[in-house]
Amino acid sequence: MTLEQKLERLSVPAPSGVSDGVALGTGLSDGFRVFESPLGSVVVAFNPLGVSAVDLFTEGFQERFADRFRRSLLEARPPRDWEDLIIRALAEGTPGALPVDFRSVTSFQRLVLEQTAAIPRGETRSYGWLANRTGRPGAARAVGQTMARNPVPLVIPCHRVVLSDGRIGHYGLGGAERKRRLLRVEGAIS
Amino acid sequence: MDDLARSLASDLDEAFPDLVCRLQRGVFSGLRQLTGDHHRAEDLTQEAFIRAYRAMRTYPPERIQAMRLRGWVWTIALNLVRNEVRAESRRPKPARLEEAGYLPEEPPDSEAWRRRWTRLPPAQRQAVILRHVAGLTYREMSEVTGRPANTVRSDVSRGLARLRSIIEEETKEEERI
Numbered sequence: 271m272t273l274e275q276k277l278e279r280l281s282v283p284a285p286s287g288v289s290d291g292v293a294l295g296t297g298l299s300d301g302f303r304v305f306e307s308p309l310g311s312v313v314v315a316f317n318p319l320g321v322s323a324v325d326l327f328t329e330g331f332q333e334r335f336a337d338r339f340r341r342s343l344l345e346a347r348p349p350r351d352w353e354d355l356i357i358r359a360l361a362e363g364t365p366g367a368l369p370v371d372f373r374s375v376t377s378f379q380r381l382v383l384e385q386t387a388a389i390p391r392g393e394t395r396s397y398g399w400l401a402n403r404t405g406r407p408g409a410a411r412a413v414g415q416t417m418a419r420n421p422v423p424l425v426i427p428c429h430r431v432v433l434s435d436g437r438i439g440h441y442g443l444g445g446a447e448r449k450r451r452l453l454r455v456e457g458a459i460s
Numbered sequence: 461m462d463d464l465a466r467s468l469a470s471d472l473d474e475a476f477p478d479l480v481c482r483l484q485r486g487v488f489s490g491l492r493q494l495t496g497d498h499h500r501a502e503d504l505t506q507e508a509f510i511r512a513y514r515a516m517r518t519y520p521p522e523r524i525q526a527m528r529l530r531g532w533v534w535t536i537a538l539n540l541v542r543n544e545v546r547a548e549s550r551r552p553k554p555a556r557l558e559e560a561g562y563l564p565e566e567p568p569d570s571e572a573w574r575r576r577w578t579r580l581p582p583a584q585r586q587a588v589i590l591r592h593v594a595g596l597t598y599r600e601m602s603e604v605t606g607r608p609a610n611t612v613r614s615d616v617s618r619g620l621a622r623l624r625s626i627i628e629e630e631t632k633e634e635e636r637i
Contacts, residue, residue, distance in 0.1 A: 289477065294554060303555070344554060
């Protein structure tokens, strides 16, 4: 074997982690990991900008994510200090210091979601109250649509937003019954 | 590569995984020999592509289309080696390998090559690795290193000659034992 051939044999395939690492580091794919929450196992998706989605850990979550966000999901470890922040955010129902990737919503929706994040545990607010807080008193319907589009339920507690007549309203993460269960656990309703 | 530059210029996000797929073997293998460290080479390969992507996002399509991609990615990679850059810790990491208890596959004679490379002057070592492990052309090497093509060519041939005599010495040594 010539020296040149010996040198060519030093060319080896890159480890398969490289392309996944690049996809995650560039944000072309989001990472995901399964966490426990008051609603059981949930999938939390994340990218370098923050947490991008929370969904029930049920069949088809990867397809649901790809349909909505137009990116793929790879099983991954979040940045080290985010792991505790995610666990705490899910348990307490508030993002705290955990960064959230809001690219999937409009700037109005982002404003509404940021106000939602400040609703304390054990309390509820109406869609109308949220519309007032964002400076658009007539926009209760748009607020309702925003709750339905919340990419990170549990972390941003859209379950604490109810109808002004006291009815519980819809819940994107598995329906009204789960919303009721959450509010009961938090002591907001009996 | 020209096709790829065109695809990157028209849809960066769609085409970027192809760029990684086409270049990662050469970049990783070259970095592995340059650093003598599998994990560091893996980190640096990832980091080089991530930086390439971020830079490309800021470029207009005409600029991307005119790029000579392999040399450009290698320019980024060699800068990372020179500056002893470590991968950013605030970044999601693939879970797969860690959980499978993955062990890196060593290329043949890894230890022998680590020893041989240390016996070459740095410019010759880099030139031989870029040419014969990473598969760069002399023109690409000249762009990457900022040295004239003739100089790079002579670094390669001197490096090869030196390696031949090192390997010959090794063989004689083995025969003596």
